[in-house]
Structures are given as C-alpha cells and as structure tokens.
Amino acid sequence: MARVAGAETLTARMRKGTHRVRIGLRRAGVNYFRGDGTDWLALGALLLTVPALAAWTIAAPVWCPPAALAIPIIVGGLLLRPASLLLLYGASAAALIGEAAALGPYTEEPAGVTPGTILVVGTVGFAGLIIAQFRSRVGVPWRRGGTMLFDLRERIRVQSKLPKLPKGWHREMALRPAGGQSFSGDFVVAARTNGGRTLEVVLTDVSGKGMDAASRALLLSGAFGGLLGSLPPHEFLHAANGYLLRQDWDEGFATSVHLVLDLDSGDYELLSAGHIPALQLSAGTGRWEEKAAEGPLLGVYDGAQFDPVKGTLRPGDVLMLLTDGLVESAERDLTEGIDRLTGEAERYVAAGFRGAAWHLIEAVARDVNDDRALLLICRD
Numbered sequence: 001m002a003r004v005a006g007a008e009t010l011t012a013r014m015r016k017g018t019h020r021v022r023i024g025l026r027r028a029g030v031n032y033f034r035g036d037g038t039d040w041l042a043l044g045a046l047l048l049t050v051p052a053l054a055a056w057t058i059a060a061p062v063w064c065p066p067a068a069l070a071i072p073i074i075v076g077g078l079l080l081r082p083a084s085l086l087l088l089y090g091a092s093a094a095a096l097i098g099e100a101a102a103l104g105p106y107t108e109e110p111a112g113v114t115p116g117t118i119l120v121v122g123t124v125g126f127a128g129l130i131i132a133q134f135r136s137r138v139g140v141p142w143r144r145g146g147t148m149l150f151d152l153r154e155r156i157r158v159q160s161k162l163p164k165l166p167k168g169w170h171r172e173m174a175l176r177p178a179g180g181q182s183f184s185g186d187f188v189v190a191a192r193t194n195g196g197r198t199l200e201v202v203l204t205d206v207s208g209k210g211m212d213a214a215s216r217a218l219l220l221s222g223a224f225g226g227l228l229g230s231l232p233p234h235e236f237l238h239a240a241n242g243y244l245l246r247q248d249w250d251e252g253f254a255t256s257v258h259l260v261l262d263l264d265s266g267d268y269e270l271l272s273a274g275h276i277p278a279l280q281l282s283a284g285t286g287r288w289e290e291k292a293a294e295g296p297l298l299g300v301y302d303g304a305q306f307d308p309v310k311g312t313l314r315p316g317d318v319l320m321l322l323t324d325g326l327v328e329s330a331e332r333d334l335t336e337g338i339d340r341l342t343g344e345a346e347r348y349v350a351a352g353f354r355g356a357a358w359h360l361i362e363a364v365a366r367d368v369n370d371d372r373a374l375l376l377i378c379r380d
Contacts, residue, residue: 039084040084042076042079043080043088046075046080046088047088050092053069053071053072056068057099058098066100066103066117067120069092069096069121070120072088073089073092073125074128076128077124077128077130077132078128078131080132081132082129082132085132089125092125160175160187160188160189161190162188162190162201163192168315168379169263169378169379170352170376170378171376171377172353172354172355172356172375173188173373173374173375174358174373175187175371175372175374176365176372176373178325178369178370183213185205185207185208185213185217185371186204186217186323186325186371186373187203187204187206187373188201188375189201189204189228191225191229192263193228193229196263197262197264198260198261199259199260199263200229200233200259200260200261202224202256203259203275203322203323203373204217204224204255205254205255205275205323205325205371205373206220207251207252207253207254208251216249216254219247220243220244223240224240227239233269234271234308236258236271237256237271237273237304237306238306241302241304245301247299249299252299253297254273255273255275255298255324256273256274257270257271257272257273257275257293257321258273259319259321261313265312266313266314266317267311267312268311268312268319269308269309269310270291270293270308270309270310271293271307271308272293272294272295273295273304274295274296274298276334277291277292277338278291278319278321278322279291279319279322279338279341280311280313280318280319281319281342282317284314284316288345290338291309291311291319292309293306293307294306294309313379315379316379316380318349318376318379319376320341320374321374321377322372322373322375323371323373323374325365325368325370326341326368326372327341327365329368337364340364341360344364345360352380357374361374
C-alpha cells in the first residue's frame with residue numbers, strides 16, 4: 001500500500017511539473033507576443049539558418065545565390081529586437097565574407113559575390129533595423145501588431161452597433177472615415193435603458209480626422225459606452241465633459257449629441273455639446289425641421305450647461321443625427337449642405353428609408369476629406 005501511495009504521489013508530482021512547464025511556455029509565448037518576452041528562440045533559429053544558407057551557396061551557387069542571406073535578415077527585422085538583430089547581422093556579414101572567399105569576391109560569373117549582392121544585403125539589413133527599432137518603441141511584435149489594429153477597428157465597429165428596436169421602429173447607421181481609411185473620429189454608442197422602453201444614442205465627432213482622431217475616438221467610445229445608461233440622461237454630457245477635461249489632450253475637444261427617445265410614446269429629448277442640429281421629417285407636413293439644442297463643446301471648460309430640446313416622432317416621422325463632415329466643407333456652408341441632404345432624402349420618403357443612410361452619404365459627401373456619420377431613426 002505504501003508503494004502504491006508513493007507511486008501515486010510521484011505521478012501527481014510529475015503531472016504538476018509538466019503542468020508548470022506548459023504554463024511557463026505559454027506565459028513565455030504570451031509575453032513574446034505582447035513584446036515583453038525573450039526572442040532567443042527566434043534568434044537561435046535564424047543564426048542556424050545563416051551558415052546553412054552559406055554552405056548551400058558554396059555548394060550550389062546557381063540554386064542558392066549569395067543574396068539569399070537577405071531572407072534571414074528580413075525575418076529577423078520582423079521578429080528580433082535591435083540588439084539581437086545586430087548579432088544576426090554579424091553572422092550574416094561573416095557568412096558573406098566566407099562566400100566571397102570561396103566563390104571569389106568579384107568575378108564576371110553569375111555565381112560570384114558582386115558589389116550588387118553586398119548592396120542588396122546591406123539595404124535589406126538597414127530596412128530591417130529600422131523596422132526592429134520601430135517595433136521596439138511600440139512594444140508589439142509585428143504579427144501581434146497587425147492583429148491589434150484589426151481588433152481596435154472591430155471594437156469601434158461593434159461599439160457603434162445600434163440595439164434592436166421594437167416593432168414599428170427602424171434604425172440604421174452609416175459611417176465613412178476620411179480618405180477611405182478604416183478608422184474614424186466619428187462614433188456612436190447606444191443602449192436601451194429604462195427596462196428597454198427608452199433608446200439612448202450618443203453620436204460624437206472627435207477633433208481631427210482619420211487616424212489622427214482614431215485613438216481618441218476609441219478611448220472615448222469605451223468611456224461613453226460605460227457612462228451611457230449608468231447615469232441619468234441629463235448628467236451624461238456633464239460626465240463626458242469632465243472625462244475629456246481630465247485627459248488634458250492638446251487637441252482634446254469633441255462635439256456630441258445625445259438622443260433620449262421614449263419608444264412607447266415617441267417623445268424625445270436632444271442634448272447637444274456644440275454639435276450641428278438634428279433634422280426631423282414630419283410626415284404630416286412633409287417638411288424637414290432643424291432640432292438644435294444648446295451646449296458648448298466637450299472638453300473646453302468645466303461647469304458647462306446643456307439645455308435640451310424636445311420633440312415627438314409620430315408615425316411616418318424620421319429623425320436624422322449627423323456629423324458636420326456630411327453637410328459642411330470648404331466649398332459649401334452648413335445651410336447649403338443641409339438643404340442638399342434633405343433634398344436627397346426626399347427620394348426615400350416613400351420607401352421608408354430602408355438602406356438610405358449609406359446612399360445619402362454617397363450622394364452628398366462622397367469625396368469629402370472628412371469623417372462622415374449619419375444615423376436614421378424612423379417610426380413606421
């Protein structure tokens with residue numbers, strides 16, 4: 001019995017040891033992809049590749065030319081830190097010297113090591129060093145860096161999704177970044193509150209455009225998404241304004257409009273922080289009306305006041321929330337842009353504005369070098 005117990009204890013210890021080794025390897029891999037782990041494994045593999053390529057070049061220069069040493073240098077620029085990369089460069093230089101001694105430093109034969117070969121390998125090495133230094137400053141390896149940018153873009157897209165509305169309501173959102181980029185300074189956060197009877201939507205335009213505003217938009221969209229629904233509607237913009245002031249950005253202001261819509265009655269309130277007016281189509285009159293609330297920009301000064309404007313969406317009515325890139329540019333003022341947008345929107349009244357948001361941006365602001373966003377709320 002004692003032997004059996006001892007064997008079981010030994011087996012348990014071995015399992016624990018194996019488990020710890022797995023955890024250690026997993027942590028090492030995670031740390032490497034985060035930019036904190038060692039790169040000795042990649043360095044060792046590349047250092048073994050260099051003499052293998054040199055031997056192959058000497059044995060069969062037609063199939064493996066001397067310029068093949070650029071391959072491990074390129075891979076090293078993507079995987080290694082600058083200090084490790086210098087070791088790889090030293091090994092590559094030694095291999096190139098060995099190839100020149102074996103094949104001849106400069107001959108007219110294609111197999112020889114020519115000045116062009118040295119120039120190609122040196123240029124690739126310089127480019128790899130620049131890439132490695134950039135990655136070292138960022139702290140993210142190249143593979144994880146691309147994934148991170150993709151995740152950030154998808155997070156902004158997911159956060160901009162609008163919740164489903166009850167029967168009788170239609171909503172859609174279209175967002176077009178400046179210059180055809182994937183990141184935008186315009187974003188939307190939305191939630192159904194009050195037991196699902198109220199729709200709260202916040203459309204924000206961060207100062208700047210494209211990639212310059214993308215990082216601030218990502219940070220603000222996460223913060224605003226956490227505030228929305230956690231505070232009474234009239235306190236949201238006050239909290240958002242205080243958040244921007246605490247960031248102390250050089251270019252840290254933003255405009256924002258906050259819609260609070262009762263899905264049972266259609267009554268709503270709009271609170272604005274320096275945002276352009278919303279537009280409401282009245283089915284009874286067929287006319288568009290501007291809904292402009294009063295309030296200063298977010299992030300400018302503390303103690304700002306935001307006065308709401310009220311309205312009602314009746315059956316057939318449409319409410320538009322938009323950013324200034326859609327209606328204002330250097331070639332036209334705000335009034336002209338709004339007139340053009342409402343004129344194009346008349347074409348979709350009979351169809352109920354299904355799929356209209358994207359087409360309206362295409363029609364009125366397709367080539368504008370600014371972020372554009374349009375949100376439609378329709379009551380059938």
